Amino acid sequence: MDxxxxxxxASKATQAAVMSxxxxxxxxxxxxxxxxxxxxxxxxxxxxxxxxxALPQAVWGIVTLGETPTGRVKVGKMYQMVQGDxxxxxxxxxxxxxIVFLLFIxxxxxxxRDAYRVRQTIERGDQENNFIQSLQYVGENKFAxxxxxxxxxxxxxxxxxxIVFMIMLAFTNYSAPxxxxxxxxxxxxxxKNFTDLLTLGTWSxxxxxxxxxxxxxxxxxxxxxxxxxxxxxxxIQQAGIKFKTMWRTIFIIPYAIPQMVSFLIMRNMFNGEFxxxxxxxxxxxxxxxxxxxxxxxxxxxVLMVNTWVGIPVSMVLVLGVLTxxxxxxxxxxxxxxxxxxxxxxxxxxxxxxxxxxxILIMQFAGNINNFNxxxxxxxxxxxxxxxxxxxxxxxxxxxxxxxxxxxxxxSMAAAIGIIIxxxxxxxxxxxxxxxxxxxxxxxxx
Amino acid sequence: MIGKKKTSIIRLTLSYIxxxxxxxxxxxxxxxxxxxxxxxxTSIYSDTLIPSNPTFEHYINLFTSSQYMYxxxxxxxxKIAVFNTLIALxxxxxxxxxxxxxxxxxxxxxxxxxxxxxxxxxxMAMIAVYILLxxxxxxxxxxxxxxxxxxxxxxxxxxxxxxFDTIPKSLEEAARIDxxxxxxxxTKIMLPLxxxxxxxxxxxxxxxxxxxxxxxxxxxxxxxxxxxxxxxWDMVANNSSSSFTMFAAGSVLIAVPITLLFxxxxxxxxxxxxxxxxxx
Numbered sequence: 001m002d003x004x005x006x007x008x009x010a011s012k013a014t015q016a017a018v019m020s021x022x023x024x025x026x027x028x029x030x031x032x033x034x035x036x037x038x039x040x041x042x043x044x045x046x047x048x049x050x051x052x053x054a055l056p057q058a059v060w061g062i063v064t065l066g067e068t069p070t071g072r073v074k075v076g077k078m079y080q081m082v083q084g085d086x087x088x089x090x091x092x093x094x095x096x097x098x099i100v101f102l103l104f105i106x107x108x109x110x111x112x113r114d115a116y117r118v119r120q121t122i123e124r125g126d127q128e129n130n131f132i133q134s135l136q137y138v139g140e141n142k143f144a145x146x147x148x149x150x151x152x153x154x155x156x157x158x159x160x161x162x163i164v165f166m167i168m169l170a171f172t173n174y175s176a177p178x179x180x181x182x183x184x185x186x187x188x189x190x191x192k193n194f195t196d197l198l199t200l201g202t203w204s205x206x207x208x209x210x211x212x213x214x215x216x217x218x219x220x221x222x223x224x225x226x227x228x229x230x231x232x233x234x235x236i237q238q239a240g241i242k243f244k245t246m247w248r249t250i251f252i253i254p255y256a257i258p259q260m261v262s263f264l265i266m267r268n269m270f271n272g273e274f275x276x277x278x279x280x281x282x283x284x285x286x287x288x289x290x291x292x293x294x295x296x297x298x299x300x301x302v303l304m305v306n307t308w309v310g311i312p313v314s315m316v317l318v319l320g321v322l323t324x325x326x327x328x329x330x331x332x333x334x335x336x337x338x339x340x341x342x343x344x345x346x347x348x349x350x351x352x353x354x355x356x357x358x359i360l361i362m363q364f365a366g367n368i369n370n371f372n373x374x375x376x377x378x379x380x381x382x383x384x385x386x387x388x389x390x391x392x393x394x395x396x397x398x399x400x401x402x403x404x405x406x407x408x409x410x411s412m413a414a415a416i417g418i419i420i421x422x423x424x425x426x427x428x429x430x431x432x433x434x435x436x437x438x439x440x441x442x443x444x445x
Numbered sequence: 446m447i448g449k450k451k452t453s454i455i456r457l458t459l460s461y462i463x464x465x466x467x468x469x470x471x472x473x474x475x476x477x478x479x480x481x482x483x484x485x486x487t488s489i490y491s492d493t494l495i496p497s498n499p500t501f502e503h504y505i506n507l508f509t510s511s512q513y514m515y516x517x518x519x520x521x522x523x524k525i526a527v528f529n530t531l532i533a534l535x536x537x538x539x540x541x542x543x544x545x546x547x548x549x550x551x552x553x554x555x556x557x558x559x560x561x562x563x564x565x566x567x568x569m570a571m572i573a574v575y576i577l578l579x580x581x582x583x584x585x586x587x588x589x590x591x592x593x594x595x596x597x598x599x600x601x602x603x604x605x606x607x608x609f610d611t612i613p614k615s616l617e618e619a620a621r622i623d624x625x626x627x628x629x630x631x632t633k634i635m636l637p638l639x640x641x642x643x644x645x646x647x648x649x650x651x652x653x654x655x656x657x658x659x660x661x662x663x664x665x666x667x668x669x670x671x672x673x674x675x676x677x678w679d680m681v682a683n684n685s686s687s688s689f690t691m692f693a694a695g696s697v698l699i700a701v702p703i704t705l706l707f708x709x710x711x712x713x714x715x716x717x718x719x720x721x722x723x724x725x
Binding site: 086088089092139140142143144145147148150151152154155157158159160162163165166169232235236238240241247249250251252253254255256257258259260261262264265266267268269271274275276279308313316317320365369371372375376397400401404405410413414417420421424425428432 | 453456457460461463464467468470471472474475477478488489490494535536537539540542543544546547549552555560561562564565566569570571572573574575576577580581592593595596597599600602626627628652655656657658659663674677678681689692696699700703704707708711714715718719
């Protein structure tokens with residue numbers, strides 16, 4: 001008896017689900033939810049009108065990347081312009097179509113499940129929701145999804161799609177001079193860009209050179225800003241120093257000035273011929289230093305300037321940590337007769353390191369991608385004859401930028417982008433596993 | 446005891462000297478650019494730091510000469526920065542609030558996705574968007590810039606989420622019992638309590654779009670559509686030697702609004718920075 005009671009609504013619910021699976025909205029009509037049904041029906045018609053012709057075209061486009069280039073074809077005795085396939089458009093259109101298709105499948109599942117559930121409710125003897133009630137239900141129980149809808153759409157089209165597009169480019173030969181549409185087609189080449197980058201002559205030489213400098217840069221830049229920040233914070237926080245707030249405000253100034261302006265100003269200050277720094281050096285009888293034109297000095301200069309800009313952030317962080325260290329730790333150390341240096345080594349440093357270690361690693365990852373300093377200070381120069389499209393101070397990111405904008409080697413740039421991602425991602429994941437803040441987030445409340 | 450006092454005096458003196466030196470390196474570039482901007486002539490070289498006959502002609506020239514369209518660029522930048530800040534704030538707050546206050550299916554996946562997306566070199570997506578805009582013929586439009594800037598903003602939502610996490614749940618539970626809807630709780634309780642964090646995010650977003658030139662330079666092609674940052678970069682890249690003092694005046698004009706904002710709202714900056722830190 002019990003089983004028949006349950007089976008009856010289940011089979012009717014299945015009926016509703018099947019109806020909705022055949023045509024969206026049909027099951028909803030059956031459930032007497034007419035407004036919802038009509039809206040779903042209209043949506044399906046619109047999506048299918050777009051998808052039915054577009055989907056095969058998208059698959060064909062992404063698989064072949066086009067078959068006929070735009071160009072002049074001999075027809076009889078005349079040359080005629082023929083509008084061919086544009087490989088890059090094919091990728092973009094294909095991606096959009098695939099996104100719409102995935103959305104279609106997701107909605108399909110949701111519609112069928114909705115029809116099934118509502119029917120179950122009705123068969124149980126409850127009243128189905130009318131349209132207004134449905135909206136209210138969404139507002140109460142799906143508020144999070146409602147909030148996320150808009151940001152998710154933005155991220156989907158302006159971040160995820162471009163990144164997928166770039167990843168796809170890394171496996172093509174889209175680069176100047178031979179493979180630029182519309183005059184030419186682009187083809188899939190598998191991992192060729194990566195193997196070229198790692199093993200082929202000047203490409204690999206440039207890659208390893210730039211990679212080495214990127215890592216050295218990231219290490220020194222992170223460490224110098226960090227310890228600079230600690231030093232300044234400790235100086236301010238010492239017992240007996242007056243006007244602590246004033247000092248803090250002064251040292252925050254480099255952070256308040258827009259970075260871009262600071263870098264451009266510094267670039268002029270370090271100007272080898274007329275800059276004030278060399279002017280002072282010669283005033284004291286010292287020779288001029290080729291701050292930006294010598295490969296070694298250029299590296300020193302960008303590191304120094306980066307420290308100037310980066311210290312305030314570390315300082316603020318360390319000052320924050322310093323105030324949280326319990327006073328009694330120091331009092332106990334005083335009783336034991338510890339020297340200032342011992343107190344620093346045994347209490348201050350471990351406390352600061354402990355609470356700032358995760359940021360240190362994130363700053364390291366950030367420095368690998370530190371585009372502004374290099375691009376604005378040196379532009380990657382001085383030139384390096386051994387390198388392919390890169391200068392002595394170029395980081396991987398600035399090299400990527402040059403390859404795209406100046407040299408149109410899009411596929412190679414995309415491959416470098418993926419390599420940067422792999423480096424940064426492994427660092428960050430390792431960091432997250434260490435900090436555990438991700439796992440234990442609900443403990444705070 | 447006397448020895449100890451002596452070492453402490455030496456220590457303090459040395460500290461003050463060091464602090465003074467650091468303050469000097471902080472102030473010198475600022476002072477130098479300010480003085481250069483009111484020095485007559487165009488050259489970067491000068492005998493004295495403080496010009497003997499200061500002039501404001503460079504500032505006036507920026508707005509009147511046909512080579513620089515500072516007035517126009519100011520308006521463009523203001524438009525982009527204001528709209529970007531507003532849209533980005535709405536998107537960031539929505540994302541952060543949903544992730545902080547609700548437990549729904551796919552939430553962890555979503556958070557991991559945000560983390561992974563954040564690890565791609567920031568402007569890898571930018572370059573892709575540039576190629577897309579180039580192919581679709583949408584370059585040289587301010588709205589392209591605003592859309593791309595603000596659409597990427599939710600990826601920075603973790604900071605705000607961390608802040609929302611620290612607001613006690615009991616507050617909204619009490620409101621729920623009194624019959625408040627999610628929307629009321631969101632606007633009447635959460636938003637007022639998160640003013641410091643919202644100020645921080647608004648400030649950094651505004652400053653970010655005020656001075657971003659990488660993407661702006663890619664997208665904006667005609668001079669009348671440029672932003673301040675693109676204009677300033679152009680001055681340095683193309684004719685730095687001939688018009689250094691103009692560049693100085695230009696950079697003062699770009700930096701002053703942001704620097705003042707930052708210094709006046711310092712408290713929020715410090716709070717924001719440390720809040721981000723404690724969440725790791």
